[in-house]
Amino acid sequence: MNNSYKYSLDRTSKKFVCPNCHKKTFVKFIDKETKHYLNDIDGRCDRESKCGYFKKPSNNICITNNNNSITTVIQPTYHSKDIAVKYCDTLQQSSFISYLLSTFSVKSVIQAIKTYNIGITNYWQGATIFWQIDTKKKIRGGKIMLYNCNTGKRVKQPYNHVSWMHKQLKLDNFVLQQCLFGLHQINNISKDDTICIVESEKTAVIMSIVIPNFLWLATGSKTGFKKEMLQPIKEYKVIAYPDKTEYKSWNEKAILLNKEGFTIQCSSLLESLDLKEGCDLVDFLL
Numbered sequence: 001m002n003n004s005y006k007y008s009l010d011r012t013s014k015k016f017v018c019p020n021c022h023k024k025t026f027v028k029f030i031d032k033e034t035k036h037y038l039n040d041i042d043g044r045c046d047r048e049s050k051c052g053y054f055k056k057p058s059n060n061i062c063i064t065n066n067n068n069s070i071t072t073v074i075q076p077t078y079h080s081k082d083i084a085v086k087y088c089d090t091l092q093q094s095s096f097i098s099y100l101l102s103t104f105s106v107k108s109v110i111q112a113i114k115t116y117n118i119g120i121t122n123y124w125q126g127a128t129i130f131w132q133i134d135t136k137k138k139i140r141g142g143k144i145m146l147y148n149c150n151t152g153k154r155v156k157q158p159y160n161h162v163s164w165m166h167k168q169l170k171l172d173n174f175v176l177q178q179c180l181f182g183l184h185q186i187n188n189i190s191k192d193d194t195i196c197i198v199e200s201e202k203t204a205v206i207m208s209i210v211i212p213n214f215l216w217l218a219t220g221s222k223t224g225f226k227k228e229m230l231q232p233i234k235e236y237k238v239i240a241y242p243d244k245t246e247y248k249s250w251n252e253k254a255i256l257l258n259k260e261g262f263t264i265q266c267s268s269l270l271e272s273l274d275l276k277e278g279c280d281l282v283d284f285l286l
């Protein structure tokens with residue numbers, strides 16, 4: 001049975017400024033009876049792959065049954081705190097940790113698991129959970145990825161093995177608001193410390209073992225290198241290490257952000273080396 005609700009996405013072509021990417025591509029929720037827009041934050045951005053903002057009204061009441069596809073929303077924006085404990089990785093379980101143990105000491109791997117709260121799930125056998133925990137220690141999401149335990153490379157065949165814990169837990173109305181992976185650790189450093197930013201969670205974890213005197217954070221994606229994500233580290237000295245061939249894009253962004261008070265130095269190290277496209281610091285070092 002399909003239900004219909006009090007508010008639905010506006011079906012006219014009217015677009016507003018997106019609260020996330022600030023482009024005029026935002027479709028608001030509308031009260032179907034009064035034809036008034038609900039507010040400025042509930043709605044969906046049309047830039048699905050570049051932005052992906054989609055916030056449903058929390059008070060959407062079911063009124064009739066018909067073929068409308070909007071669903072009701074309860075808003076568990078954060079996972080409960082005990083979930084990270086429940087899915088905590090123990091040694092020799094996730095294939096990512098097996099790979100780390102083949103390369104680094106047990107002590108340093110255990111330290112990394114604790115520091116980043118690395119988890120395990122059998123969503124796919126031996127898959128890893130990278131929790132995104134914000135500065136207030138609230139869990140914004142858990143990214144699930146599968147690695148090959150021998151090579152440490154991501155499993156991308158027969159499909160790219162990436163998902164989220166809220167999908168595994170079937171939390172249909174979970175509003176995912178990502179933060180930098182590792183962000184919770186800024187509570188442990190001082191304003192004089194240097195923060196290093198990479199794209200992949202795996203690289204942040206490995207670099208924290210190889211060069212532990214810096215705080216290593218990950219954007220999780222190329223497009224994650226943006227103001228909304230970097231805002232919490234505005235007051236810190238930041239060195240960004242874009243993947244090979246991403247330097248130009250990240251550097252342009254860093255220049256813009258520095259004009260707004262950020263202190264981000266973008267490293268062209270990988271760009272200057274003879275590496276394959278998309279290679280990162282770990283490919284270079286190991």
Ligand SMILES: [Zn+2]
Binds near residue numbers: 019021
């Ligand atoms: Zn947007």
